[in-house]
Amino acid sequence: MKNKHLALQPWLGLIARLILGGVLFAAGYLKIDKPDISQMAVRSYEMLPISIANFLGLVLPPLEIALGALLILGALTRVAATLGGFTMFIFIIAIAQAWARGLNIDCGCFGGGGAVAAEDTRYLQEILRDLGLVFLAAYLVRYPVTKFSIDKKPRKMNEISEINGDME
Amino acid sequence: MSKAKNPSGGKDNFTRNLVIAVVVGVALIMLVPTLLSKQTDTSAAIPASVSAEDGYGIVFNKELTDAPFIEIYEDFQCPACARFESIAGEYIEELITTKKAKVAFHTLSFLGGESQIAANAAACSADEGKFLQLHKTLMANQPSENSGAWTSSYFSTLGLGLGISSPEYDKCVGDNKYMGWVKNVAEEGAKRNINSTPTVLINGKEIDRSRAYASLGDFMLAVEKA
Numbered sequence: 106m107k108n109k110h111l112a113l114q115p116w117l118g119l120i121a122r123l124i125l126g127g128v129l130f131a132a133g134y135l136k137i138d139k140p141d142i143s144q145m146a147v148r149s150y151e152m153l154p155i156s157i158a159n160f161l162g163l164v165l166p167p168l169e170i171a172l173g174a175l176l177i178l179g180a181l182t183r184v185a186a187t188l189g190g191f192t193m194f195i196f197i198i199a200i201a202q203a204w205a206r207g208l209n210i211d212c213g214c215f216g217g218g219g220a221v222a223a224e225d226t227r228y229l230q231e232i233l234r235d236l237g238l239v240f241l242a243a244y245l246v247r248y249p250v251t252k253f254s255i256d257k258k259p260r261k262m263n264e265i266s267e268i269n270g271d272m273e
Numbered sequence: 274m275s276k277a278k279n280p281s282g283g284k285d286n287f288t289r290n291l292v293i294a295v296v297v298g299v300a301l302i303m304l305v306p307t308l309l310s311k312q313t314d315t316s317a318a319i320p321a322s323v324s325a326e327d328g329y330g331i332v333f334n335k336e337l338t339d340a341p342f343i344e345i346y347e348d349f350q351c352p353a354c355a356r357f358e359s360i361a362g363e364y365i366e367e368l369i370t371t372k373k374a375k376v377a378f379h380t381l382s383f384l385g386g387e388s389q390i391a392a393n394a395a396a397c398s399a400d401e402g403k404f405l406q407l408h409k410t411l412m413a414n415q416p417s418e419n420s421g422a423w424t425s426s427y428f429s430t431l432g433l434g435l436g437i438s439s440p441e442y443d444k445c446v447g448d449n450k451y452m453g454w455v456k457n458v459a460e461e462g463a464k465r466n467i468n469s470t471p472t473v474l475i476n477g478k479e480i481d482r483s484r485a486y487a488s489l490g491d492f493m494l495a496v497e498k499a
Contacts, residue, residue: 140307141383141459149468159463163307171300180292220469220482255289 118251121241122176122186128238129189130173135216136166146218149210150199168192176245179254183246190242193235200235204228313460317453320399328461329454330377331399333369341499342375343368346462346472349391349411350384350418353486354471358412361492366405374496378408381462381470382455387423392455394428397445401437410435425449475499 136143144162148155172192175185200212204226211221212231249256319325324332330344343365347354368374380392391411398407410431416422428446445451473480473492476499485491 137303139383139385140311141381141385141463144463145383145468148463148466155464155466159311160308163311164304167300167303170303171296174296174299175293178292178296180289180296255292257286257289 114248115250115252118182118245118248119179119253121244122179122182122251122254125186125189125238125241125245126173126176128173129169129192130177132215133166133169133171133173136213137170139216140166142216142218143213146211146213149208149213149219150203151206151208152199152202179251179256182251182254182256183249186242186245186249190239190246193238193242197232197235197239200228200231204232310456311460311463313457314453317457318450319454319457320396320451322399322404323396323454324377325457327377328379328465329458330379331396331404332375332377334372334375337372337375340372340374341496342377342474342476343496344377344379344474344477346379346381346467346470346474348381348383348388348470349395349423350388350415351470352415353469355412355415357471357473357486358409360487360489362409362412364489364493366409368496369405378404379458379462379467380455381467382459383470384418386419387421389452389455390423390425390428390449392458393449393451394423394425394431394446396451396454397428397442398432398435398437400445401432401439401442403432403435403437406435407431 136146140163143166144159147153147158147162147165150158152158153161169192172185172189175181176189196212196214203210209221209223209226211218211225212227213219214231245251315325319329320331322331322333322335323329324335327335328344334340345365347357365374365376369376378395380388380395382388382392395404395407395411398404425446429443432442432446471486473486475495480486480492480495485495
């Protein structure tokens with residue numbers, strides 16, 4: 106079992122990288138040219154002072170694009186996965202508090218956002234999706250050496266194990 | 274160094290660092306201009322009817338102090354705004370012409386490109402005293418979002434249709450004279466936590482979201498009570 110995972114791990118890591126990176130990149134790309142909407146989406150969570158929410162609304166799209174690109178290319182994998190996972194974790198908290206407080210908003214994850222009709226909220230799906238992404242991020246933090254990445258590869262097998270923390 | 278000893282061993286750090294630098298650089302190039310453009314530009318040209326202290330809105334009956342103050346935040350491309358205009362537009366126009374209310378129009382541009390072009394043209398028409406007419410016409414003939422219908426030549430022609438014949442209007446539309454102002458309006462809306470269009474406030478308080486946007490009766494009642 107362990108050995109099987111060892112052989113598959115770089116490929117699983119590649120898939121994790123592409124999914125997490127692809128989602129982050131797409132999320133940022135779809136919002137980058139609509140800064141007003143992005144700001145509104147953050148404001149409607151009613152978690153932050155307006156000025157900070159507006160600032161975050163401008164910062165998030167390029168940040169998501171950068172993290173997504175790094176993950177897709179496999180550069181700085183562990184750092185990008187940590188930050189990406191942290192971002193998703195914050196999103197889960199934000200969505201959960203909106204749900205708990207009975208706000209009716211769209212998560213604005215891929216553009217859009219703001220108030221929606223009560224029956225159009227998708228809190229559970231959004232949280233489950235982000236949980237899945239946190240899991241992928243955690244996997245990459247634990248096993249950052251993956252196929253087709255431009256991160257410097259360790260030269261020997263035992264170094265892979267060392268980085269991946271597989272030392273027995 | 275060790276790479277020479279071990280030519281099969283991995284890619285060098287230079288490529289990786291270059292990629293990281295490029296990615297971070299591109300992100301900053303996307304971020305910094307946006308951050309800067311989101312500052313309110315107090316030197317931007319504004320139409321005569323605009324009042325900076327009223328959130329850069331186009332204000333009618335500014336002199337009325339004890340009448341209800343209706344603030345309308347809208348986007349020329351937003352279908353819900355067109356719906357509200359078709360329901361309450363005539364009544365609001367009547368309030369303005371009979372001087373029964375102070376009214377501020379905030380032409381937001383959430384929907385991007387053509388919302389900005391339309392908002393600029395609306396400001397140009399305000400200088401010609403034709404804002405309400407242009408506003409009504411645009412809302413009644415709203416094309417689908419950013420379909421390429423709203424260009425400066427469209428607004429020049431529309432101006433002629435509304436009886437605007439001054440060359441200043443054409444120039445104003447063609448040069449996007451009030452684009453700085455359009456951004457200021459958006460910025461003020463963001464500062465005032467306007468999270469959907471239309472948003473209508475009467476004396477600073479939003480009207481009932483579940484009713485007053487969809488029914489003229491409820492909206493009139495809200496104005497009467499104010």
